[in-house]
Amino acid sequence: MLRRVLILFFLIGIVTVAKAQTLFTPDGLMCDLIANGGYQSVNGYLAQPEWSKAAFLATNSVRIRNARPAFSWMLTSVKNNTMQSAYRILVADHPDSLAKNTGNMWDSRKVLSPRSNAVLYFGKPLRAHTLYYWKVMVWDKNSAQSAFSEPAAFFTDTLLADYATTQYPLQKTDQFPERFSVSDTMVFADFGKAAFGQLKLELTGTGTRDTVEVHLGEAITAWGTINRRPGGTIRYQRYRLPLRPGTHTYYVNIRKDARNTGPQAVLMPGYIGEVLPFRYCELRKYGQPMEETQIVRTAVNYPFDETAASFHSSDSILNQVWDMCYYTMKATSFAGIFVDGDRERIPYEADAYINQLGYYAADREYTLARASQEYLLHHATWPTEWILQSVLMAYNDYLYTGDSRSARHFYNDLKAKLLMPLEMPNGLISTRTGKQNPALMKAIHFNGGLLRDIVDWPHTGILGLAKSEGGETDGFVFRDYNAVVNAYYYKALRDMQSIAATLNRDADAKLFETKADKLKDDYRKQFWDRKQRVFMDAPDTLHASLHTNMFALAFGLVEDRYKDDVASFIRSRGMACSVYGSQFLMDAVYDGNDEAYGLQLLTSTADRSWYNMIREGSTMAMEAWGNKYKPNQDWNHAWGAVPINIISRKLMGIEPLTPGWEVYRIKPQTSSLQFAIITVPTIKGKIIAQYEKKEEDFLMTLTLPANATAQVVLPAAFARGRFEVYLGEERIKPVKKNGEYIVTIAGGGAYKLSVGPR
Structure with missing residues (x-):
């Protein structure tokens, strides 16, 4: 009898273990x-x-x-x-x-x-x-x-x-036209979206010295033909293709551009060959019948998982903006490293920072961003703020992956990027007080002379802008002590403090903490105007720009009691910054809990808006708000794709709080949206969040990855009144912290959370 019981217990145990293994x-x-x-x-x-x-x-x-x-x-x-x-x-x-x-x-x-x-x-x-x-x-x-x-x-x-970043090879994909037509004068193909690619054609020659004209371009005219003079760096190229007798497959050999294949440019690998960004193809002087399968664009990009991320909402403009920015992440990865678009194909820290955040929102892939950030450590560019951005990128890499090896390996390079030798007795750094020297330039791997403050780009009177045109700096007044530069310095010190602590560099962590604490006090003393209740561009000017205030708010330099004042000033300036500056404007707006203004900016149809890029004909994010704002701009600049990371991180509110997504936040700031659903890729797995408004209730349907903890912040509208919260069918009591109500969910799973008035 005892033996039978033991056997029974043993079998039950096997079934229990087997069941556990399937869970x-x-x-x-x-x-x-x-x-x-x-x-x-x-x-x-x-x-x-x-x-x-x-x-x-x-x-x-x-x-x-x-x-x-x-x-x-x-x-x-x-x-x-x-x-x-x-x-x-x-x-x-x-x-x-x-x-x-x-x-x-x-x-x-x-x-x-x-x-x-x-x-x-x-x-x-x-x-x-x-x-x-x-x-x-x-x-x-x-x-x-x-x-x-x-x-x-x-x-x-x-x-x-001992340490090196592994990458994928670049990938080719053959694509047929989405729209195709044949007339007496031309064959026209529209591939739906622009891509960095090449062209293959199946053509038939009659043996009478046939020569076909091939036209490739990103833009079309009002008459539906490829624009031969699109302006700026919007691409157009023409090729003459002699045909042999009979039917053959022809490969259009894309010409190299002198500027984007220069010494500083990232070159296309030999196994891929040269590429051109184009959406449209015209064939002229070809009189034979032709099917759409005979014209093939070969698109080139870094391997990309199109199932990793998605977004849809009740606002059609927001959906179009997301789609454009999402596609930009894939299409602009053609070089295997983040570059500034097609004009130069040179990596810049500012482009890479925005590209990094966007790519994290688009794919569970981290090697492209890491390789780009590491490349820039030893190929620094000239703007002061962008040197400091290397530290911000290194911290993002650790935050999103939980892998500290890159920061450990390049620790001394990152420490040099803080630009501490530029610090003056007043706690601020300056590039204009004689502190730049060869030792500093060598430490930060910069070979281009002296660093210069940038604030935003372009400035007045350059790159085709007349002196009467204001550029993108909102009239920022450049002086020896620059408020934007020092806001970056503060943020870089805080991020480097976190990196040093992770790597057990305790003395350095304490040093960076002490410097950051002092800088916060010095910054407020030097730049804050008590009368106007805004930050000034410099201690010796009364001018206050959008940039000074949005960077201060985004980087945590505004005292709590003055946040409403700064937010009000930011609203008063509108979109008085470039597409690059908009990253920090949008961070500031949402970190200031101004969700209505955030949605207004994201869905704007004004000239200075992301929708304007679509309206002007681009299918990737532009380098500027439109052609008139930067006469030499291109139509394939990932730094213009800010909304993909802002929608993911701020509007839908999903971002890591601790390295590797061990703890993350879900903080909806959807304003007037009636419905929104997003899939966010993370190193831990997908987060799927659906928000819906039903009368006075706010409903959240969440699918969360295991082995991680979510801190769900209830919509701010409920923090000001009496409300009740249900997790499934159970009424729960959220924890109040720093004026927010938080529900903690550990271990993932599927949840329904509803909030409504009591």
């Missing part, structure tokens, strides 16, 4: 932030992966470059409140070993830790040009054990470094 499982595996370690392509086209050394060496493949790579994974669960308590990683050099649950290269054993981001390899030394396999299992907070994940693979590079 949660690790997936979304990444090695060195690469989700597809088996990626292989031939001349840019995806190839079926072959699991052999020869195949990886013969193709454009992913090559892990670190001697000690880092592993990350998501935790998918069918039940709420799932948190990881431990993990076990196996790494093997043969799939059969892994199938037998043998990690002959590394078996971490059971490690008691909730960590699922950037877990470092501690196995046997990895060999170059070797294929490895790995998988992971986890335990939840109740010690229930998952099954092992599906195995993943990675292939090592020729040389393995």
Whole structure:
């Protein structure tokens, strides 16, 4: 009898464990932030992966470059409140070993830790040009054990470094026209959106010295033909294509541009070839019948997961703006590093900062942003503020990935980017008081003479702007002590303080904290005008610009009691900044809880708006609000795509609070929107948030990743009255903190949260 009972208990235990294993499982595996370690392509086209050394060496493949790579994974669960308590990683050099649950290269054993981001390899030394396999299992907070994940693979590079960022090769995709027509005078193809690409044509020659004219462009005229004189750096090119007798496939050899293939430009790799941004194609002097399948645009971009992010709302203009900015993230990745568009193809810190935030909102992919930020550490550009932005980008990288290796490796470079040698006795930094010297330029890797303050771009009287045209600085008064530069200095000190603390650089963390605390006091003393209740551009001027005040508010320099005053001044100035400056304007507006004004700016149809870019004909974000605001502008500038990160981070309110999304915030600021739904990719997994207004109630439907904690901030409108909150069917009491009501949800899952008046 006892034996039967023991057998019964044993069988129940097996069923219980099996059931537990199906409730949660690790997936979304990444090695060195690469989700597809088996990626292989031939001349840019995806190839079926072959699991052999020869195949990886013969193709454009992913090559892990670190001697000690880092592993990350998501935790998918069918039940709420799932948190990881431990993990076990196996790494093997043969799939059969892994199938037998043998990690002959590394078996971490059971490690008691909730960590699922950037877990470092501690196995046997990895060999170059070797294929490895790995998988992971986890335990939840109740010690229930998952099954092992599906195995993943990675292939090592020729040389393995202490630290190096791995990247994907660039990818080609063949596309047919969305609109196609043939007339007596021309063949016309519209691919729907512009892309950086190439052209393939299937044409038939009659043997009588046929020559076809090929026209490619980004813009069209009012008559529906390609604009041959689009202005600025909006692209148009013409080619003459001699035909051979018979039917053949022709490849249009895109000409190199002298400016964007110069010494400082990022060049296209040989396996891809030169590209041109174009949407439209015209064929002239071709008299044969033609089908749309005979004209193919080959688009080039960094590998991109189009299922990772989405957004839709009750406002059609907001939806169009999101779509344009989202597509911009994909299309402008053509160089494999964030560049400033097609005119120069040079990385700039300001472009990369906005591109970084936008890309995080568009894809669960971090290597492109990291490689761009690291490149700029050693290829600095001339504006003072942009040097400081390198620190902001490094902190964002750590915040969104939880992987501190890049910051650790480049710590001294980042510390130099603080520009502390420019600090004066009054606590402020200045580029105009004789402090710049060769030692500083060498430390920040700048070879272009002296740094200059920029505030915004362009300035008055340059790049085709007449002296009577105001540029984009809102009349900012440049003096020795620049309020915008010092706001950046403050933000960089705070971010560097966090990085130093993470890396156990305690003395440095204390130094940066002390400097930041002092700078906050000095900044307020030097720039605050008590009478006007706004910040001045400099201590020796009474001029107050939008920029000075929006940067102060966005970077945390405004005292709480004066935030309404500063916000009011910001509203009074409108969109008196460039598309670059709008990043910090929108951050300031939403951080000041001015959600109605934020939505007004995002959905504006004025000339200085994102909708105007669509209206003028671009399918990617422009370099400026419109052609008249920057006569040499281009139509493919990712720094103009600010709304994608603002909608994700601020309007829908989803952003990390601690590194690696361990704790994140959901703070809706949807103003008058009746409905909105978003999918936000994170290193922990997707966050899906749907907000809906029903009469006086606000409804939130949330799908949250496991092994992370959400702090849901109730809409500000309810903080001023009596209300009640339900989580599912249960009435709950939120916690009040700093004037906000917060509901904490740990461990992810599916939730319905409703808020309404009592």
